[in-house]
Amino acid sequence: MLELAILGLLQEAPMHGYELRKELAAKLGAIRAAISYGSLYPTLRRLQAAGWIAEAAETPATAEEVPALTSRRGRVVYTITAEGKERFAQLIAQAGPETYDDTGFGVHFAFFARTDQATRLRILEGRRRKIEERREGLRDVLGRAAERLDAYTLELQRHGLDACEREVRWLEELIANERSGRAPTVPEPGTAGGRRENDSPPPPGESRTERP
Amino acid sequence: MLELAILGLLQEAPMHGYELRKELAAKLGAIRAAISYGSLYPTLRRLQAAGWIAEAAETPATAEEVPALTSRRGRVVYTITAEGKERFAQLIAQAGPETYDDTGFGVHFAFFARTDQATRLRILEGRRRKIEERREGLRDVLGRAAERLDAYTLELQRHGLDACEREVRWLEELIANERSGRAPTVPEPGTAGGRRENDSPPPPGESRTERP
């Protein structure tokens, strides 16, 4: 999962670890807190060893002079390689079971702008299926096993059931929108000209405008 | 977390591993899928080594005869010890930061029937605070950084924000109910007489009765 996220972010721009963590937090804030350095840095090294990302050392050419003083270790900027882009595409397209859990789905969804429509649809439907299963489980417990459980546990289940129903409805909207929709796919920023970023993905979900 | 959950469940009845997993899935179905055996069994051994649970071997006395044939390995039933109950009480009362993440809160909440009112209130308020922080983070991103993000990422944040607002409202209800409420605490089933289980916890949350 972390691997996929890193590859995806580096496709938008070269970054160093710290930046990667912040971007990730911004992009996945709805799903998970923030990635730990304890997994980030080892993963970066793993990806580099695999040839999917490359170190693009700081000191932008002109720094030939003034080298020795304080040694200036500086941050390590990573770039994605051609193999890395292939790897990303492969990871995005192939859906294992972990693609549909909370984190996995969140990461995949966050990169939907770089995902083709068929895959998007497949992932949304897989996620819906999974949430529907959880929902049925909760309904079962609330029905059959209700008298075995205390009031707090019951309330927890009710709240969970509510969240499931909401997410299914949300997914339905997205799926309908996707089916009837244009196919935007990747804007590919950075390369080739000054086109504005994110002008292409379709507007998913309307009717969600008012705020209490 | 697993440790707390096991100690809590064994307080309701002696159980073997498989059963523990199922009960846990039923009780925490709203929070997480199901505990893995890869963490369950090692944890059971750790708890046993610490003296918090004890093995209460199957074969209920009368099985003195017919011993050798097929050896009958059978399941291992665990019971909580007095030290284990103390440990549980201690874990329930002391709140670290992990008490307020999704899993931690879920586990604590699931055992609210065995938690005193002051602690319940503290945990509910801590959780609310944490969710409010996440909510503010999401509002920030949706406000300040909106143009940097693509439509899908934005939609993910919106959905997350919605979930946060809902959970805060849910917590408010529970907190209000708790403040103005009776203090039920532990029914202590199994020991001392044939009292009906879970007749004591207060009804948390009303106004949640209709279903679409």
Place this chain on the structure above:
DNA sequence: GCCGCGATGTATCGGACCGATACATCGCAC
């Protein structure tokens, strides 16, 4: 009668990820 098969049951192993910790630099406010 017996055979397979799904539920029950215990167990291990490698790997992913977290949380705490350490340490160094930079800019700026006091």
Place this chain on the structure above:
DNA sequence: GTGCGATGTATCGGTCCGATACATCGCGGC
């Protein structure tokens, strides 16, 4: 001029997961 919060890289132990293995039980089909 100095302290302190943000920036930045890095490691280590521990928790938990997912895959896998293996053995038993009860029951329905042939």
